Amino acid sequence: QVHLVESGGGLVQPGGSLRLSCAASGFTFGMFDMNWYRQAPGQERELVAGITSTGGSTNYADSVKGRFTISRDNAKNTVYLQMNSLKPEDTAVYYCNARRIYFGRRDYWGQGTQVTVSS
Numbered sequence: 001q002v003h004l005v006e007s008g009g010g011l012v013q014p015g016g017s018l019r020l021s022c023a024a025s026g027f028t029f030g031m032f033d034m035n036w037y038r039q040a041p042g043q044e045r046e047l048v049a050g051i052t053s054t055g056g057s058t059n060y061a062d063s064v065k066g067r068f069t070i071s072r073d074n075a076k077n078t079v080y081l082q083m084n085s086l087k088p089e090d091t092a093v094y095y096c097n098a099r100r101i102y103f104g105r106r107d108y109w110g111q112g113t114q115v116t117v118s119s
Contacts, residue, residue, distance in 0.1 A: 040091060049061070094112060
């Protein structure tokens with residue numbers, strides 16, 4: 001019933017841009033913080049960016065600061081990740097995560113979308 005569906009991934013050249021989207025359903029989107037994680041082959045999953053439930057605060061991994069922007073549209077139940085100045089090391093599967101802390105912690109995950117940065 002809970003679904004997080006990522007889209008927008010693909011192949012892009014270094015220096016290019018992509019915009020990822022995550023469409024959420026089956027839960028109260030506006031009560032959840034939203035995060036983007038990524039996992040490259042042979043590496044641990046890492047937090048890329050996060051945004052609070054109202055969109056009032058964001059945080060980013062040091063490796064993407066100044067290049068990536070997370071945003072959300074609660075009216076559309078959608079969170080976005082704008083990725084600019086992409087580098088080969090950004091290549092990974094990107095996962096959308098919904099997280100609620102209060103009333104018992106809950107985490108929901110999407111299936112991921114592949115981002116490949118290569119010449």
